[in-house]
Every structure is written in structure tokens, then in C-alpha cells.
Amino acid sequence: MNDPIVDEVRRIRRDYAKRFDYDLQAMAADLRKREKQHQDQLASYSPRPARRHKTA
Numbered sequence: 679m680n681d682p683i684v685d686e687v688r689r690i691r692r693d694y695a696k697r698f699d700y701d702l703q704a705m706a707a708d709l710r711k712r713e714k715q716h717q718d719q720l721a722s723y724s725p726r727p728a729r730r731h732k733t734a
Contacts, residue, residue: 698704713720 695705698708
């Protein structure tokens with residue numbers, strides 16, 4: 679089954695990785711830089727409380 683949206687996301691991801699020669703550290707640095715440039719567009723969520731597990 680071909681999903682055009684999934685295909686587009688995969689193509690964009692592949693092109694982005696190729697721009698950085700598949701260097702994960704370089705991609706992470708670029709994403710951090712972009713986050714600083716667009717802080718007003720970032721989502722911020724409060725931390726979830728820890729769940730308690732019942733012990734036997």
C-alpha cells in the first residue's frame with residue numbers, strides 16, 4: 679500500500695539526511711540551531727506525573 683503522505687515524509691527525511699552526509703551529530707546541531715531561531719513555534723508540555731505501579 680502506497681501512502682503519498684508517508685512517501686513525502688520519507689523523501690524529505692532522506693533529503694535532509696543527505697544534506698548533512700548522514701552525519702547524525704551535524705543534523706542534531708542544525709535542529710538545535712533551528713529551535714533557537716523559532717522558539718515561538720515550539721510546543722511546551724508540562725512534565726507528566728510519575729505513575730505508581732502496584733506491587734504484588
